[in-house]
Amino acid sequence: MxxxxxxxxxxxxxxxxxxxxxxxxxxxxxxxxxxxxxxxxxxxxxxxxxxxxxxxxxxxxxxxxxxxxxxxxxxxxxxxxxxxxxxxxxxxxxxxxxxxxxDPAHAAFLEDRIRFFEGRPQRYGTQLDWDADGNLSPGEVEEPERLDDRRLAAGLPSLGKQTEEARNRAMAEGERAPVDHKAYLSARDEWARRVGWRTR
Missing domain, CATH: 1.20.1050 (Glutathione S-transferase Yfyf (Class Pi); Chain A, domain 2)
Known part of the structure; x- marks a missing residue:
């Protein structure tokens, strides 16, 4: 140690x-x-x-x-x-x-983090972002029919529980959905290109 x-x-x-x-x-x-x-x-x-x-x-x-x-x-x-x-x-x-x-959950979160910033579907649904309806949601997930099995293998709670906790935390901290969702996505994606997560 x-x-x-x-x-x-x-x-x-x-x-x-x-x-x-x-x-x-x-x-x-x-x-x-x-x-x-x-x-x-x-x-x-x-x-x-x-x-x-x-x-x-x-x-x-x-x-x-x-x-x-x-x-x-x-x-x-x-x-x-x-x-x-x-x-x-x-x-x-x-x-x-x-x-x-x-912790297997740490690797799952990190893999999803990379996929999220690269604009690819996640494997575990750990990365939530604002959707067009103003809710924090995991967005697109690869092979959604196997999502629960992957999350279980990584020691993650249900996606519903994680989503509820994230939404409650955002509300408690005063975080709100962007007023202009399209502008928000455009700025997010431009930042991802600028720092090197995306090439286009």
Missing amino acids: NESLRRELLEMARLDDKTRAELADTGELFKAGYEPRMARVHKRNARRLRRIIQSVGWPGTDLVGPDGAKAAWLVLQHAIAEPELVRRTLPLLEAAVRAGAA
Whole structure:
């Protein structure tokens, strides 16, 4: 167990959570675009996580304990402006899952995160976004008839339960659906192209 690395990862996740909570409280988090203060925290954490991975590989439960591994996953999940890092790390996380050193749900969330930003159907339905009716929804899912089996295998709750929890959290934090859904999708997709998630 690398206790100093564990503590560092926990502090990175704590800063992420603290910044998000502060920006949600003021409503700044939900204004159009990627809130600059949140973006800076994500970028700083991603830069450090990249160095950690280069040094020790994926920091799994065997190295940093369950809470440290969860913190590393949170940092990676939020490194949305670093598509190369996220894509390159997914196989490492999947290998850690196979070795029993990572949570299968974390790999499922990360794979869906990549697919979502690339504009592809998700496998597990973990990434919710605003739909045209003003609801947080998972959007298109690959092989929907097998979705429940995949979610069960990854240790995920039912899609209905996850969706309800996400909608309740958005309501509690004051997050609202975009007024102009088409403009919202256009801005989201343009950002994804600009940072390298999409080529067209």
